Amino acid sequence: MRVFLTLARAASLGRAGQVLKMDPATVGRRIARLEARLGQRLFQRSHQGYALTEDGLRLLPHVEAAQAHLRAAETPSDSGSGLSGQIRLGAPDGCANYLLPQVIANICAEHPALEVQIVALPRVFNLSRREADMAIGVSAPQAGRLSVQKITEYHLHFAAARDYLDRHDPITRVADLRGHQLVGYIPDMIFDSELDYLARLDLPAAQMTSNSVPVQLNLLRQGGGLGVVHDFALPHAPELQRVLVKAFSLTRAFYLIRHADDRRNTRLGQFADALRRGMCAQVRQLEGAVLQAELPAQAISENP
Known part of the structure; x- marks a missing residue:
């Protein structure tokens, strides 16, 4: 299941092998064994890499849920409410470059066991194919089994x-x-x-x-x-x-987009709340700095 989940996210035997510290051929054999055991073809192979089939997409949320339960069980009881594990966040490159770094750095400083991957791409993320655990968009999707929340205007x-x-x-x-x-x-x-x-x-x-x-x-x-x-x-x-x-x-506005199946995932919900609070505060701070920097020039022009 761990190999399946890694390959679903990496879409390449080589990249999955790097994450798993396995030879790519071993990754391929594990997936072939899993497919044979289930009697289902989970990946479509092409020159572009490995893409989940419909059977693979149906299996994915069950594997992710199992992983989340396992991580929760492995977390020491004295760790409080701290977040842990890996979360992949997709975002437009402007947001990813100029807004998210400080926000994510603050969240990770508060939750040392958390690993956040920021995928910055100038395109819409396909959450149905699990390209990311959640994504930030500049408009609210009107189709798909998605949960959408407005984060902040800018x-x-x-x-x-x-x-x-x-x-x-x-x-x-x-x-x-x-x-x-x-x-x-x-x-x-x-x-x-x-x-x-x-x-x-x-x-x-x-x-x-x-x-x-x-x-x-x-x-x-x-x-x-x-x-x-x-x-x-x-x-x-x-x-x-x-x-x-x-x-x-x-x-304009940023929207937090999640797969509908993840709405009851407590870990992702806690991260989403922290992300929204951080982005709102960061937008206010940065836009406020721009206005403050322009005040002297405006005062001079109004009082020559």
Whole structure:
């Protein structure tokens, strides 16, 4: 069962072997033996790796539940309510890079026996295939056997490097952006309509694009132009300055997405509560730091 669960998450004999400290061929033999014993094909083999079949997907939650019960039984009675074991969390790369590190570090400091894996991918996670134990999304899924909870709202604005702004005329309205280079997402790689920030603006297509939020941020830091940036990412890029703050502002939200079968999993529930509290506090802190940093400049402009 342990080999099955590891291969389901790793999707590769080689990666599963590394986790299990087994030869990949041994992993393959164990899975073949399990399939023969159950009389079911649990994995579909292809050049892309190992993917769970329908039989494998049906078996997976039972194995995960057995693992959770075993971990609970192995936990010493004097360990209090501390979390332990491994939890894999999927998240968009902007959230994973600029918001989650401090949140997860704080949770793990409080629960030393807990291992958290952050999988940062610019796409939607497939929880039905157990790519992660839970995922953070920028919209609430409307299909699937999922449990969805809103975590917190966050804000986005146009921003550019200060030296870029110094080399150009002041930008006072959205129409002024037509004379500037824009940074944004690769259009056909926008995996959620909530990320199509420029869709409703009458502006030329972005000249510099990436499916990665950190790449977009670094393009802006190098003076590449203007782009829409998460306010919570700005403290990580002090070279950037928000523009058109009153003329253009977006509000989006993060959602915690879990498989419906996990709603009664106490361990995952405790982690989810800690994650929500931490993310709410971190967004408030980082966005507040941006506002505080802009106060002196605003005071000067209002009182010349």
